[in-house]
Amino acid sequence: MNTTAHEYKTGWKRGLVETRISLTTPSDMLGYLVPLAIMVVVLAFMRGGSFEDAPVSLGSMSMPGIIGLNLAFGGMMTLVGALVMDRTNGTLLRAKSIPGGMTGYLVGRIVSTSMFLLLNTVVLLGVGLIVFDGLEFGSPDRWLLFVLVVAMGLISMLSIGAVLGSLVNQPQNMALVVMPFMGVVAISGIFYPIAALPEWLQAIGQVFPVYWLGLGMRHALLPDALSAVEIGDSWRTLEMFAVLAAWAVVSLAVAPRLLRRMSRRESGSSVAQRREKMQQGWG
Amino acid sequence: MAQPLTDAGPALAVSDLRMRYGDKDVLTGVDFTIEPGGVTALLGPNGAGKTTIVEILEGFRARSAGSVEVLGTDPARGGEHWRARMGIVLQEWRDNGKWRVRDLVVHFADYYRPYAEPWGADELLDMVGLAEQAGQRVQSLSGGQRRRLDVALGIIGRPALLFLDEPTTGFDPHARREFHELIHRLTDLEGTTILLTTHDLDEAEKLAERILILAGGHIIADGSPDQLARSAATVAEISWTQDGQRHVHSTEDATAFVRKLLATDDDGAVTDLEIHRASLEAAYLTLVEQFESGRSEKAVDQFREMTE
Numbered sequence: 001m002n003t004t005a006h007e008y009k010t011g012w013k014r015g016l017v018e019t020r021i022s023l024t025t026p027s028d029m030l031g032y033l034v035p036l037a038i039m040v041v042v043l044a045f046m047r048g049g050s051f052e053d054a055p056v057s058l059g060s061m062s063m064p065g066i067i068g069l070n071l072a073f074g075g076m077m078t079l080v081g082a083l084v085m086d087r088t089n090g091t092l093l094r095a096k097s098i099p100g101g102m103t104g105y106l107v108g109r110i111v112s113t114s115m116f117l118l119l120n121t122v123v124l125l126g127v128g129l130i131v132f133d134g135l136e137f138g139s140p141d142r143w144l145l146f147v148l149v150v151a152m153g154l155i156s157m158l159s160i161g162a163v164l165g166s167l168v169n170q171p172q173n174m175a176l177v178v179m180p181f182m183g184v185v186a187i188s189g190i191f192y193p194i195a196a197l198p199e200w201l202q203a204i205g206q207v208f209p210v211y212w213l214g215l216g217m218r219h220a221l222l223p224d225a226l227s228a229v230e231i232g233d234s235w236r237t238l239e240m241f242a243v244l245a246a247w248a249v250v251s252l253a254v255a256p257r258l259l260r261r262m263s264r265r266e267s268g269s270s271v272a273q274r275r276e277k278m279q280q281g282w283g
Numbered sequence: 284m285a286q287p288l289t290d291a292g293p294a295l296a297v298s299d300l301r302m303r304y305g306d307k308d309v310l311t312g313v314d315f316t317i318e319p320g321g322v323t324a325l326l327g328p329n330g331a332g333k334t335t336i337v338e339i340l341e342g343f344r345a346r347s348a349g350s351v352e353v354l355g356t357d358p359a360r361g362g363e364h365w366r367a368r369m370g371i372v373l374q375e376w377r378d379n380g381k382w383r384v385r386d387l388v389v390h391f392a393d394y395y396r397p398y399a400e401p402w403g404a405d406e407l408l409d410m411v412g413l414a415e416q417a418g419q420r421v422q423s424l425s426g427g428q429r430r431r432l433d434v435a436l437g438i439i440g441r442p443a444l445l446f447l448d449e450p451t452t453g454f455d456p457h458a459r460r461e462f463h464e465l466i467h468r469l470t471d472l473e474g475t476t477i478l479l480t481t482h483d484l485d486e487a488e489k490l491a492e493r494i495l496i497l498a499g500g501h502i503i504a505d506g507s508p509d510q511l512a513r514s515a516a517t518v519a520e521i522s523w524t525q526d527g528q529r530h531v532h533s534t535e536d537a538t539a540f541v542r543k544l545l546a547t548d549d550d551g552a553v554t555d556l557e558i559h560r561a562s563l564e565a566a567y568l569t570l571v572e573q574f575e576s577g578r579s580e581k582a583v584d585q586f587r588e589m590t591e
Contacts, residue, residue: 098395268338268343
């Protein structure tokens with residue numbers, strides 16, 4: 001039996017079970033869906049608002065960005081949160097204690113996170129198309145673009161999540177990831193066109209993948225005339241894929257090394273220490 | 284495969300194992316060999332370094348010096364094949380809490396398939412007494428049930444070697460007895476060597492055929508519970524009060540000592556004379572007590588005096 005192939009297959013099965021668990025655990029679903037639902041409701045109220053003389057409402061203009069943000073936040077934070085929590089409760093150590101367990105664990109996490117996110121993306125897309133006027137999703141070239149952006153976004157955000165998750169070794173330090181992420185979101189043109197920001201903020205926003213994921217989604221879902229609102233009056237298709245790919249390549253190159261380092265450092269006493277620290281933090 | 288996978292040779296061979304954290308020596312030369320089969324207890328006060336030894340044996344921690352072979356392989360270089368031949372049960376595992384018990388067992392069995400024929404889930408759950416909980420979520424199990432699930436996951440790949448690290452910490456007497464019964468059932472499994480760490484002499488005596496006592500960074504006693512008990516019982520502890528001061532003396536020949544003591548006591552200053560035949564329990568309790576009050580070297584010396 002090829003042991004590597006077997007490890008991946010076992011990981012795949014693990015991912016399916018974890019997906020089922022997420023979908024059947026109300027607290028998991030609520031924690032995830034409530035913030036998304038709030039965002040969509042807020043956008044729905046923004047259907048009356050408009051940006052300059054754009055042909056669609058501000059709500060419709062922002063909806064594609066929400067789908068992108070969901071991918072970015074979900075892809076990254078789910079993996080960071082999982083790696084951090086699983087180190088505290090010993091799931092990772094368990095994986096380390098069985099043959100091929102670490103590979104199985106990681107493959108499982110990637111599979112379950114992707115499944116969960118893809119499902120949510122489809123739901124969000126459906127809601128967007130029904131609730132918001134002016135979205136265009138009627139032709140195969142748009143479907144293809146949408147699928148490509150989703151795939152690219154997933155790959156880059158999951159690998160960034162793996163990198164950050166292996167660096168954060170205490171649940172308390174999650175804020176070190178969440179806070180900067182929120183800052184990045186604020187300057188990524190998700191809720192309001194980035195062109196409205198001062199130029200130096202635009203420059204910083206364009207370094208991170210969140211802006212480009214939002215741009216890709218708008219490209220796939222908004223009338224072409226709206227590219228006039230974007231930087232350079234264009235969807236910048238090539239640049240969008242190039243930046244997302246660059247983030248993916250760099251993270252994928254670093255992630256395995258960091259994950260191995262993280263795994264090497266796991267032991268019963270390191271898990272116990274972490275838990276003790278966490279309890280002190282609460283006490 | 285470069286690793287020897289035969290069961291020839293000892294299950295565990297440790298020689299001059301040393302561990303140093305910063306400038307603190309935790310292990311100062313540990314030596315022992317365990318042949319395949321049976322239950323061996325590694326007994327010692329909290330903080331003696333039991334977990335450190337076990338983590339080194341499991342391949343989870345790098346040692347400072349010394350040679351270690353686990354199933355014929357250096358744990359620092361053990362691959363997945365080697366990993367597949369051992370089971371690990373840690374003190375506190377709260378992993379995979381949202382999984383259902385049976386799903387988790389079925390899933391973990393899968394990992395071992397390239398290496399061995401794993402236990403069937405229902406058969407295994409039956410053996411550890413969790414058949415009724417098969418459909419429950421792992422996080423809803425009681426402490427004792429959870430630990431029995433950990434044992435099930437530890438033996439699922441039919442390991443040659445099983446580590447149990449302080450398996451009954453925090454158990455009530457009932458859960459403890461049930462767990463001890465489970466360990467007895469495990470010893471009937473053919474060819475599984477069990478290394479159990481505990482700070483509880485009673486538990487070691489109940490479960491193990493051989494006890495290694497770890498204190499002061501090395502093994503200070505090694506033998507069957509009977510052997511250790513007998514060596515401890517050859518020594519008697521004599522205590523008396525003289526000139527308002529309490530004296531204690533350990534000796535193998537209590538009668539001769541007392542005769543001499545009283546012969547020199549012309550003015551009747553010796554009072555409250557007591558003679559105790561030392562037990563292993565007393566010797567161990569003294570060791571633990573002194574160890575915990577930070578007098579580890581004295582504790583080890585005195586223990587040796589009492590058991591040699």
